[in-house]
Amino acid sequence: MLNLSEDTEGYSIHFSRGILPDAVAQVFDSFTSSKEGNGCFYSIDAISDRLISVVDRFELAICFNSMERFAYMQALLSEIIVLLSTSEGERIVHTDDELGARVAKYLNNNIERSISLDKLARRFFVSKYHLCRAFKSYSGTTVHAYVNHKRIIYAKGLIESGVTASRAAERVGFGDYSAFYRAYVRIVGKSPTA
Numbered sequence: 001m002l003n004l005s006e007d008t009e010g011y012s013i014h015f016s017r018g019i020l021p022d023a024v025a026q027v028f029d030s031f032t033s034s035k036e037g038n039g040c041f042y043s044i045d046a047i048s049d050r051l052i053s054v055v056d057r058f059e060l061a062i063c064f065n066s067m068e069r070f071a072y073m074q075a076l077l078s079e080i081i082v083l084l085s086t087s088e089g090e091r092i093v094h095t096d097d098e099l100g101a102r103v104a105k106y107l108n109n110n111i112e113r114s115i116s117l118d119k120l121a122r123r124f125f126v127s128k129y130h131l132c133r134a135f136k137s138y139s140g141t142t143v144h145a146y147v148n149h150k151r152i153i154y155a156k157g158l159i160e161s162g163v164t165a166s167r168a169a170e171r172v173g174f175g176d177y178s179a180f181y182r183a184y185v186r187i188v189g190k191s192p193t194a
Helices: 022-032 049-063 067-083 096-109 118-123 128-139 143-160 165-171 177-188
Strands: none
Touching: 022 067, 049 067, 096 118, 096 128, 096 143, 118 128, 128 143, 143 165, 143 177, 165 177
16 A cells, blocks of 8 residues: 655664674663664664765675684674764654554655555554554554545545545545545545535
């Protein structure tokens, strides 16, 4: 259902905190200690070209022997942690309520777009299961039901402003008028042409 116009790209770095030098471990703890879950997520706005360059240099580590490889990767990881800790971009917090609120805000701002759980999960860097669970916990409803309700209410406003019912159905993302009609009657309590 959701066809995002922009591609989503992400980087994922998994490591044991024990490999960090003490000073870097303290920096890491200082900017992750208030976060729930097992990671920190940053929007693309928080990721600088310099940070991407450091991540890309991990590929060079394969050229080194094991001791040099470990030292090089430890140095790169240390640089990444310091850069992230000083980032002025928005950190995407990984609590269910905050994730649910971010998803709801995104859905409200993109109600005319086609929306799929796969792309929505990729956009927020979580599994579909986690996204659905967090959203239901936050909103009390499923993503699908929320989107349908918002679309129907938006379509109702369009119809009241003079847009035809079939055009309103198209504009809010219903490809099938009969599905739109059934949802409209269920949510509004009357036919879209009444």
